[in-house]
Amino acid sequence: MTDIARTAAAGLDEAAGGGQAVLDRLVDLLDLEKVEEDFYRGVSPAHSPVRVFGGQVAGQALVAAGRTVPEDRRVHSLHAYFIRGGDPSVPILYEVDRIRDGRSFTTRRVTAIQHGKAIFALSASFQKDEEGLDHGEPMPDVPAPETLPTFQERTAGFGLRFTERPRPIDVRYVGEPPWITRATGERPASNRVWMRADGTLPADQLLHVCVLTYASDMTLLDSILARHGVYWDVDKVLGASLDHALWFHRPFRADEWFLYDSTSPSASGARGLATGRFFAQDGTHIATVVQEGLLRVL
Numbered sequence: 001m002t003d004i005a006r007t008a009a010a011g012l013d014e015a016a017g018g019g020q021a022v023l024d025r026l027v028d029l030l031d032l033e034k035v036e037e038d039f040y041r042g043v044s045p046a047h048s049p050v051r052v053f054g055g056q057v058a059g060q061a062l063v064a065a066g067r068t069v070p071e072d073r074r075v076h077s078l079h080a081y082f083i084r085g086g087d088p089s090v091p092i093l094y095e096v097d098r099i100r101d102g103r104s105f106t107t108r109r110v111t112a113i114q115h116g117k118a119i120f121a122l123s124a125s126f127q128k129d130e131e132g133l134d135h136g137e138p139m140p141d142v143p144a145p146e147t148l149p150t151f152q153e154r155t156a157g158f159g160l161r162f163t164e165r166p167r168p169i170d171v172r173y174v175g176e177p178p179w180i181t182r183a184t185g186e187r188p189a190s191n192r193v194w195m196r197a198d199g200t201l202p203a204d205q206l207l208h209v210c211v212l213t214y215a216s217d218m219t220l221l222d223s224i225l226a227r228h229g230v231y232w233d234v235d236k237v238l239g240a241s242l243d244h245a246l247w248f249h250r251p252f253r254a255d256e257w258f259l260y261d262s263t264s265p266s267a268s269g270a271r272g273l274a275t276g277r278f279f280a281q282d283g284t285h286i287a288t289v290v291q292e293g294l295l296r297v298l
Contacts, residue, residue, distance in 0.1 A: 017152075018167045020199035023255075026168040027201065029056065030063050030210050038096040040064040044088035045166070052086025052119075054241040055217030057112055059210040061122040064094035065108035066206040073106050073126035074251070075209055080122040080244045087114050104128050136249065136285030137277060145194035145257045145281070148172040155179075160233045169215045170198040174259075178226040179234055190263045191223040197255040211254040212278065212287060217241060221293045223262040224272035228297075236298035242271065244291045252278075252286040262289075270296050 025045065032040040042060040044052050058080055066075065086092060092112050099107040105127050112120035151171045158179055174192035175181075181188055195215050201207060221239055225231050232239070252258065262276035272295045278287040 018170060018198040022166045023168045023197050023199035023201070025166070026197075026211070026214070027207065030059055030207065030214075032060060032063050032067070032094065034067070035093075038068060038098065040067065040094040040096070042092045042094060044086070044092075050085070050088075051240070052088050052092070053217070054082055054244070055214040057082075057086055057092065057120045058122065058217065058244060059214040060092065061094055061110040061112055061120060062124060062210050062213055063206070064096050065110050065122065065124045066126075066210075068096050068098060068108060069106050069126045073128050074205060075124055075248060076127050077247045078122055078124040078213070078245065080120065082120055082241045082243065084114075084117060084119040085240070086112070086119045090114060092119070099123075104130070139259060139279035139283040139285070140192065140261055142174045142192060142194075142259060145172045145196075148174065148194065158234075168198055169211075169218060170196050171219070178222050179231045181226055182229045182231050182234060185229070187229060188226050190261060191219060191226055192259065192261050193219050194257050195260050196257045199255065201253070201255040205251060208252065208254040209248055212248075212252070212258070213246060215254070215260070216246060216276065216278075216287075216289045217244065217291070219260065220262050220274045220276055220289065220291050221272065221295065223274050223276075224264040224267050224293065224295060227264055227267070230297055238294070238296040238298060240294045242292045242294055245289065247288045248286070249288070250284055250286050252280050252284070257281045258286060267295065270294060 032042045035041050062078060092114055095111045097109040099109050105125055108124050110122045111118050154173055154177055172194040197211050230237055259279040260276055262274055264272055264274045266273045271292055273292050276289040280286050
């Protein structure tokens with residue numbers, strides 16, 4: 001493990017709450033160590049729960065893929081499967097397979113490995129910038145993020161365990177959060193939050209994409225739970241991400257506010273499907289996500 005990785009793993013615990021210090025630790029975690037050609041090593045923060053956070057392994061895998069791609073090509077999509085729960089106490093090895101280098105597109109496959117077994121697999125496609133047809137979904141009419149309560153204000157007094165972890169992403173709920181609608185009986189059809197990296201990020205577009213990838217796994221499954229009036233830490237819910245797909249439509253900065261609008265079209269067989277759209281604060285449709293998750297209510 002490198003000195004930077006040790007600092008990141010320990011320091012994210014030391015810098016409790018949020019702010020630039022916590023965000024800097026996330027940036028360090030995404031700065032993978034190159035151990036050999038097409039092999040990279042990443043670590044988890046010391047505060048991690050039993051399993052590695054899915055957004056972390058997805059973000060790190062995308063970093064590994066991006067390190068092997070020419071700078072003139074932006075990632076436009078990724079498709080991933082969570083195969084096994086990651087062990088946060090040991091490093092993760094990322095192996096990159098250079099599938100194709102075309103004139104316009106580059107394709108990479110990344111396998112995340114722990115204890116000699118694959119825990120995560122990602123395919124990502126990168127493209128040179130091109131002109132073409134252009135339209136996007138309109139952003140919902142919602143209050144500005146600065147007018148909304150902070151995450152700490154929303155969770156005060158509820159005893160939710162996940163609030164004790166450092167949070168590099170500033171999250172502001174547009175409506176009542178699911179731990180409140182659970183008690184009021186409201187069953188919202190969508191879950192909307194404003195998000196941004198809680199500080200300033202370097203001017204590296206791949207890093208901004210990886211931070212959004214990290215954030216995309218934070219509240220997406222909440223749109224499923226809210227439909228049924230259950231929530232993590234309040235009810236006995238066992239959940240895990242099964243697969244994850246992201247499409248990046250336009251450039252953006254992850255340290256500027258973006259709206260995450262998610263819904264759930266279906267849940268059955270102890271699995272739930274959730275879809276989400278990301279909008280910059282000026283209304284630009286910047287990304288779309290789909291995820292299926294394992295959800296067992298015990």
